[in-house]
Amino acid sequence: MSDVTLTTLQSLKQSGEKIAMLTCYDATFAHAASQAGVEVLLVGDSLGMVLLGHDSTLPVTVTDMAYHVAAVKRGNQGALILVDLPFMAYATTEQCLHNCALLMQAGAHMVKLEGAGWLAEPIRLLAERGIPTCAHLGLTPQAVNILGGYKVQGRQEAQARQMRADAIALEQAGAAMLLLECVPSSLAAEISQAVKIPVIGIGAGAATDGQVLVLHDMLGLALSGRSPKFVKNFMTGQDSIAAALSAYVQAVKSVSFPAAEHCFSA
Numbered sequence: 623m624s625d626v627t628l629t630t631l632q633s634l635k636q637s638g639e640k641i642a643m644l645t646c647y648d649a650t651f652a653h654a655a656s657q658a659g660v661e662v663l664l665v666g667d668s669l670g671m672v673l674l675g676h677d678s679t680l681p682v683t684v685t686d687m688a689y690h691v692a693a694v695k696r697g698n699q700g701a702l703i704l705v706d707l708p709f710m711a712y713a714t715t716e717q718c719l720h721n722c723a724l725l726m727q728a729g730a731h732m733v734k735l736e737g738a739g740w741l742a743e744p745i746r747l748l749a750e751r752g753i754p755t756c757a758h759l760g761l762t763p764q765a766v767n768i769l770g771g772y773k774v775q776g777r778q779e780a781q782a783r784q785m786r787a788d789a790i791a792l793e794q795a796g797a798a799m800l801l802l803e804c805v806p807s808s809l810a811a812e813i814s815q816a817v818k819i820p821v822i823g824i825g826a827g828a829a830t831d832g833q834v835l836v837l838h839d840m841l842g843l844a845l846s847g848r849s850p851k852f853v854k855n856f857m858t859g860q861d862s863i864a865a866a867l868s869a870y871v872q873a874v875k876s877v878s879f880p881a882a883e884h885c886f887s888a
């Protein structure tokens with residue numbers, strides 16, 4: 623495929639074709655996933671859990687992220703590389719700009735920040751300086767200690783109203799993409815309609831503009847042996863990892879994934 627850019631993702635949203643995103647942490651999987659047609663490789667701070675065995679994403683550092691971005695860049699065949707800014711790497715403006723520079727120089731094309739309305743300021747600063755951003759709303763794992771666990775977000779009307787308002791404010795601030803994690807399908811559908819930028823979901827229903835899963839989860843490699851409700855094991859019925867990756871892309875494009883059993887109600 624020709625190189626995926628922000629323009630590609632915007633065109634996919636406009637045409638109604640779903641975007642396939644997958645987490646990726648090394649050159650071999652970057653090669654396999656981009657060859658399978660995954661448009662966005664997310665170097666997620668989930669690597670702290672699935673690669674390093676931590677019980678949350680909080681111990682992950684910018685050095686860890688830069689190391690894995692550089693590996694993904696070496697294997698990538700034209701996908702857009704999105705990287706997580708890890709916990710507290712964007713707590714101040716100076717830290718945010720400095721750490722984004724390191725990650726973009728390592729090979730990322732876009733950075734992802736977890737939060738809510740307060741992200742408007744860093745997103746605006748980054749857009750002005752030529753760094754596209756993805757704002758991660760809903761269940762934000764870096765805030766697990768405030769949220770009291772990995773729980774569905776936006777079920778109460780006040781929370782839902784706030785999330786809709788935040789999504790619009792962050793688009794206006796210059797966000798290039800939104801990611802919604804573990805929110806009711808109806809709320810994710812409303813937000814996807816309300817903004818012009820692509821909205822990617824994980825546990826957010828089928829009406830978002832694209833889907834993302836953690837690579838190890840969709841290959842049936844969850845460390846705990848238990849997967850969240852929104853995960854489908856794409857190795858089932860396949861005889862190779864390449865076939866499982868292609869099945870994921872096909873399922874996202876044909877909107878056969880996520881099915882009702884992978885979604886949350888309001």
Ligand code: KIV
Nearest residue numbers: 645666667668824834
């Ligand atoms: O770090 C990550 O893998 C993520 C996904 C759960 C979306 O942010």
